[in-house]
Amino acid sequence: MSTPAASLDEALPRSFYARPVLQVARACIGQLLVTDRDGQLTAGRIVEAEAYRGPEDRAAHSYGGRRTARTEAMYGPAGHAYLFLIYGLHWQFNLVTGAPGEPHAVLIRAIEPHTGVDRMRARRGVERAATLGNGPGKLCQALAIDGSAYGWDLTRGRGIWLSAGVRGRVARSTRIGIDYAGDWAERRWRFFDATSAHVSRRAPARG
DNA sequence: TGAATGATTTACT
DNA sequence: GTAAATCATTCAA
Numbered sequence: 057m058s059t060p061a062a063s064l065d066e067a068l069p070r071s072f073y074a075r076p077v078l079q080v081a082r083a084c085i086g087q088l089l090v091t092d093r094d095g096q097l098t099a100g101r102i103v104e105a106e107a108y109r110g111p112e113d114r115a116a117h118s119y120g121g122r123r124t125a126r127t128e129a130m131y132g133p134a135g136h137a138y139l140f141l142i143y144g145l146h147w148q149f150n151l152v153t154g155a156p157g158e159p160h161a162v163l164i165r166a167i168e169p170h171t172g173v174d175r176m177r178a179r180r181g182v183e184r185a186a187t188l189g190n191g192p193g194k195l196c197q198a199l200a201i202d203g204s205a206y207g208w209d210l211t212r213g214r215g216i217w218l219s220a221g222v223r224g225r226v227a228r229s230t231r232i233g234i235d236y237a238g239d240w241a242e243r244r245w246r247f248f249d250a251t252s253a254h255v256s257r258r259a260p261a262r263g
Numbered sequence: 264t265g266a267a268t269g270a271t272t273t274a275c276t
Numbered sequence: 277g278t279a280a281a282t283c284a285t286t287c288a289a
Contacts, residue, residue: 106270108270115270116270117270122286124285124286125285126284126285126286140269140270140284140285141269141282141283141284141285142269142270142271143268143269143271143272143281143282143283144269144281144282144283144284145271145272145281145282145283146271146272148270148271150270163270165270191271191272192270192271193271193272194271194272203284231270232270232271233269233270233271234270236269237270256271
């Protein structure tokens with residue numbers, strides 16, 4: 057068992073992100089997602105992530121090569137943030153991966169509270185640790201991530217970044233909430249920590 | 264210019 | 277189990 061980074065301050069390098077998107081999604085499990093917002097340091101251990109691989113992946117916003125103001129960040133260099141608002145209510149945090157021009161991203165779907173837990177409780181308005189970050193919208197609220205971080209460079213170790221954590225046992229399943237994607241919905245592109253009580257929900261039925 | 268909708272969360276029956 | 281909340285983005289006209 058390797059020792060996690062001594063300090064949350066040390067951001068994972070660009071080489072972590074500049075790899076095939078499925079590889080990055082798997083590698084995210086166990087890493088720490090850190091934010092420094094409003095002078096408050098908060099961090100969570102990533103326990104669930106999904107890969108989206110446009111332009112061929114029908115579930116991806118970049119499906120068919122769609123390139124608009126919203127999806128632009130996905131076409132840029134790896135290691136930046138892709139943010140979008142869903143249902144007019146909830147922000148979703150993604151990592152841009154791969155080479156420039158490849159519109160690939162990893163959606164972070166759940167975290168275990170790690171640092172600044174009381175601050176997360178205040179931001180979320182709930183007490184139970186299990187409900188602080190067990191969903192893509194919830195973790196953004198807990199870590200104070202919103203659209204102002206669109207395109208943010210995650211390798212600088214300021215504002216929002218990833219730092220090394222402890223991997224745990226990684227399992228995989230189909231992705232959540234993309235039933236419209238036909239055959240692509242059957243791909244097991246969701247990775248999660250099999251031992252964590254903080255994943256968002258049970259794997260959808262396959263078939 | 265207008266209408267439809269979504270990589271969700273929450274409250275309610 | 278079902279439904280409402282709520283709005284930027286997208287696409288059609």
